[in-house]
Amino acid sequence: MRISLIGAGNLATRLGLALKAAGHDFVQVYSRTEGSAQTLADLLGAEAVEHAEALHSNASLYICALKDDALPEILKKVQVGNGILVHTAGSLPLDVLKPFAAKTGVFYPLQTFSKEREVDFRTVPIFVESSDKIVSYILKQLAMDLGSEVYEITSEQRLKLHLSAVFACNFVNYLYTVSNDLLAEQHLPFEVLKPLILETAAKVQTHSPAEVQTGPAVRFDRKVMDKHLAQLEKHPAWKALYKELSIGIHQRSKSSKQ
């Protein structure tokens, strides 16, 4: 397909490169950030565009990978003609695209993307939603070109999916940060936690997380927990988190056993 990219961030970069490798052609790349459009356009053999008005309507697919709040303002300026307009956001309904194109869709790859890290799309599930059967067919085909598992879900399901991903990725990463900061207080390197972090993620690939829950909170071991809480006196926010997460673990583990 002839594709134009609206946005040149982490997701746009990774998705663009993967679609290019799968044989698709890129027409234009737009970004508000000076330089970003050019960098990605060069990689994709496309034209870089710094004003949304300069996107022309000769692509067959427009993939919009912008921040949620920037999307309506920028799409107002874009001419998609008969092209299909899709967004890649977890928490935006399909409907937000209605004012801007007749054929619309959502193409949501569930992964955390960095510009520096390559992503194997064959391991990335893609969630699509479409205004009609033709768009649905095209988006599924696109996901298959990437070698991805593809799922058709509603906007409501996608919102819950995005929320789950915030817990399993963004919040998890913050807990890694807290543990890093606690270690630093004792002049211990974050290095020592890395095998534990990998094994914790590996375990739930084959077991349900509730089933492999360990730690003092499962049996609500007050002696250990009180020692830990005493270590958090200087960090009231982490202390509150420690208590709430421990209560959550204990209650969930009781309910699993029933």
Place this chain on the structure above:
Amino acid sequence: MRISLIGAGNLATRLGLALKAAGHDFVQVYSRTEGSAQTLADLLGAEAVEHAEALHSNASLYICALKDDALPEILKKVQVGNGILVHTAGSLPLDVLKPFAAKTGVFYPLQTFSKEREVDFRTVPIFVESSDKIVSYILKQLAMDLGSEVYEITSEQRLKLHLSAVFACNFVNYLYTVSNDLLAEQHLPFEVLKPLILETAAKVQTHSPAEVQTGPAVRFDRKVMDKHLAQLEKHPAWKALYKELSIGIHQRSKSSKQ
């Protein structure tokens, strides 16, 4: 060395098997849980013991891998003679062993252990503490026999280390559970989150977690966050967690940028 194990849980099992594979001999295995001692003793070619009083003093090393609160009560009944007595707990000081032996130590492998999953000790850092130089030498040698990185740390450092591990492993696993439960509400399989979970853990192997933090909370994107909070109306505890973790992420990300 001639080793007796006090405890036959996940850690005792994994550590016992690894030490056996490294060429050490096992004398006795004690467990309060009927059958557990026998199962592990069979694997180690040792004698199973169901009463702590029946542990005799002809081992050179006693490794105590019991739950924290069970430890003093059981050690009272054990005759270690001239043997070295070590425990494997994150949150217990070395001192707790003083009443029971002249030569004492701590041998704390930082990993989450399951009876069903094999652990490659070469990737498991081991933290030791010792009553004297001889014990220190022996415990470091033991860690090296397993191919592990070994660190000498104080009881205070180990407590903070254990606390960090609770955040990076136990609490992380609970967040996986929450995401699993949220997906189930939309009839979506946990399967779809697995690549994201692995990639999130993989990222911090090469980057500091604060540096790779993503998600709506970093930029405190209220529109997305309000949509997510609205999804959590039925789960007040998770809603509170969502707010606190988001505030934590936002504040940490501001402070990193300063």
